[in-house]
Amino acid sequence: MNTTQRTDQQTSAERRRRELLEAADRVVLRDGPQASMNAIAAEAGITKPILYRHFGDKGGLYAALAKRHTDALLDSLRAALDAPADRRERVESTLDTYLAAIEARPQVYRFLMHPAEGSAAQGDQGFDVGKHSAPLLRRMGEELAQVIEERLDLGPDTRRLARVWGHGIVGMMHAAGDWWLGERPCSRQELVRSLADLLWGRLAAAGDRMGGPGF
Template sequence: MTGARRDPGRRRALLEAADRVIQREGPGASMAAIAAEAGISKPILYRHFGDKSGLYQALAERHTRKLLEGIRTEFSGGDPIRERTRSTIDTYLASISANLNLYRFLMHRASAEDAATHSAMSTMIREVSLALAEVMIAEGRLADPGGRARAYVWGHAVVGMVQNAGDWWLDHAGEVPRETVVDGLADLILGGLPAAAGYSDRVPELFHE
């Protein structure tokens, strides 16, 4: 490994150059443009990360880990469940809309081009699903034999639903206010999960305040 690749300051500067180009040019930003922004050649850019796949994965780690940790923190807070649900969804939508080109680069272009990046992104999304399921289990009283399995099913379903709804909203953000999406998803989640749990006349203890 070269000294340049061991230099975290230089690595961070190259990732910041990549951020600028992607934010400016969108998901079609080229590796040549990123290298030019950093003032180096494309082979030297790759040398710092091993190859293009390494650069993609470094960008994915840089941006998605922070986002997903924020989501976990929001949902695990001490506020009532509706406020936590709304805040978590709003945090996610606000982040992806504020970093639209980076989001589309990572979730669509990089994941489509590179299997390792796709796997890394999928792993991080699964981690959030599992964390959400654990919160459900910790806060509820899922004593029946299938309770834990049901929580994991719900966790993955909720995360997938919010992610897909967020993708749709990014294409309609000029027409649909973010608050409308947040409220719609919160209503669906907090109305749908109690129904799935077999309750019809009260919020189950899974969602106790």
Template sequence: MSGRDPERRRALLDAADRVIRREGPEASMAAIAAEAGVTKPILYRHFGDKSGLYQALAGRHVRSVVGLLRPEFDRAGADLRGRARSAVTAYLDMISANLNLYRFLFHRAGAEDSRTHSQMTAVVRGLGEEIGRVIAAESDDLDPVRAQVLGHAFVGMVQATGDWWLEHPEVDRTEVVEGLVSVIVAAMSVTPASAARPR
């Protein structure tokens, strides 16, 4: 069945990427199909439906984000602040360089329907879990549950702040990065026991 041909599927996703980067978050399914040289029904056949296409695009790019952030947060010999700074800088650089694609995936796709919203929520949750695993692997004395809490918190915080920053290009990126890094370092430096200690 053609829908299971990984090379064909990759070519269709490449076409979708090109159209979204060129036309922005309002890129139509018709334009994506035309770019790929197929009709919309054939495009949907490969992914099940429009939501399936969104999910496939999101999965592709979330893997890229994780692949980008993991080595930055996992730098041998770098202190926590340096690793966090590298990871946050890489993320902000990535979304600003791929603005149309980012807005398509994280704004339009989530607004299309409840199913797509649920799928995108699952994608973001998966990223939080991955970052939590990176944190746990890098911190021998950190409880795995706390690592997951921090992973999800960091993903949500950086994503929300990144959204805000994209709407305020007048704000210096360095100021945004340092603000986020300070929160991350503070959160990872507080143990559950010290956080619960009465003042």
């Protein structure tokens, strides 16, 4: 019974935790990354200390929240990356998956990418920006690096190149997506093809517009 008891309590606590996370999710969806602990507690129908008992501090709550979304997005990306198709197709499909995700839920995206506001704004407590900034980007970069290293033969420097490229490509995707989300200058597919073209070396291959060495 000791076991069952503990199990019951655990599941109860975990269910509560999930409920709290879902409430927090709703608030973040509505208010963006600046959602206050009070607001989240109110949405969950309880008060602050309970949140703190479950998550330690605001950083903990936000980390837990971010982990859910990050895991979900990473799963989609892995699926796109592992699909049976040639390299270019996979790259385009992965880019498209990411862009579709941020297009579908921009509030969540903003929360994941700019989590700083929620924390370090007032109390200097919580959240070293340099350490926690955009963990999603880091994780995506590392995952992509691993995939590149596993599958590509880049000579003796494969390991280093793969990591640099992983983070670089993810950053390219992120920045282009962020800009695109704000301005909507073209369709998603055009953006995907343009980025893939960039990765496929069209920059180096392009001709100069006029005299001089060109860019």
